[in-house]
Amino acid sequence: MTTRRSQIKRVAAKLFVESGVAGTSVRDIADGVGLLSGSLYHHFPSKDAIAFAIIDDFLRDLISRYESVHPHVHGMRAELRALVHSSIEIATRHPYATEIYQNERFYHGPNAPAPIAAAVQRAHEFWLDTAFRARDSGELRAELDPPEFARMVRDGVWWSVRHHRESLAEQGASIADTLLAVFVDGGAVPAPTQQSGPEASHDIRSRLAVLEARVAALENGPDE
Template sequence: MASAGRREVILTESARLFSDRGIAATTIREIGEAVGLNSGTLYHYFKSKDAIVSEILVSFLTDLVERYRAVVAEPESARTRLVRIVRASLEVADLHPYATEIYQNDFANLSALPSYADIADAVDASHDAWYSVVEAGVRDGEFNSGIDIFEFQRMMRECVFMSVRWHRNTLGQDIDALTEMLTTVFLNGFVPPPSGAPTPPPVRPRKRAAKQTAAAEPTQPEKAPDEVQDIRSELDSLRTEMRAIRAAMADRVDTP
């Protein structure tokens, strides 16, 4: 196997082990066994375990910040850019398996890493991107000026990255549904619209969103009973997840 390919295998398997066991509890020997190398050979690819952790996180955060900056620079509404930031977060987390979980699990120990300065700078840049979009929305009258900007963007950001943990095994398939659900809840709320206001379209379950219909039927907007039940089930699941968020917030750390 080429050196570059072997490095990628080491990074992927290491990330899985770090996520499952924690950085401190994972040994170089265990990483070597996972990729079919002895410890001595592994050191030809990485100088230390900390160097592996650093590369996993720096690579993830670098991609994340690049995506965020591209979104922030777009001349679009704050709402559109915030939706794109949510989607970018999920897509990058899917491209870098377990990096989000490693950051969350070992946040208190990251300052010992050799690339901690780069990690901290990237995290600050990612937070600034979220804040700037929400601030622009408040300034332009798109978002509620009565809600604290910092707290709102932090709560939404943490919910997005906690969703990565909950949906890790199916994240690639769930990105569309998660993006729509998260932005709908945070931007539209979870209460019915005022009387007379147009009702926004429901979040469709992924299994139905993937289907193609033979022809549009605009004269029959009613929802089928099974589709209504699917939507209710999706909302019930959301209630459960939001309760988990509130519990986690008591002991939370800032996410990327």
């Protein structure tokens, strides 16, 4: 059953993405919920408190999901797959939270609320730990910097979530697979390996014979 508090957060989240926190009034939120403006204050002291609650709820669920899944998988591919799929799953439950966080510098800037900053750091640690373990095990290419690799994969996830917000529930698995293919396996088809052994030698001799025949034909000129 949806509580009034949850309803307020859901309506406010959409308005915050459309107009920004500063551009959204308490009355806008109250109208969207079907409350008088004064009644809204029985549930939240301010619109900033609503924005905080939206992001805080998202981060709590995200970390809880990471903690429940990540320790049970091992190896770079399995760990990243767990993190990517978990991220998209939780983002589907909180469809506007990541955009509010990205759009509002107050929540990710140097003066971000301490609980938000601490939760974000905790979430980042899962990605960093995976990258460092992959480096130490030899699964991550030696020329790649683990923190930068972790940041690029993580940012790829959250920007994909933002781009596909309206279809995330239906396309989440496909989006996750694409991210994993690009960042873990690489997007390019491997170049074919050069042949070696008797078959390769025969192929080379055949090509040389064709070239020699063409040269001979050119030297002899056209038939009289």
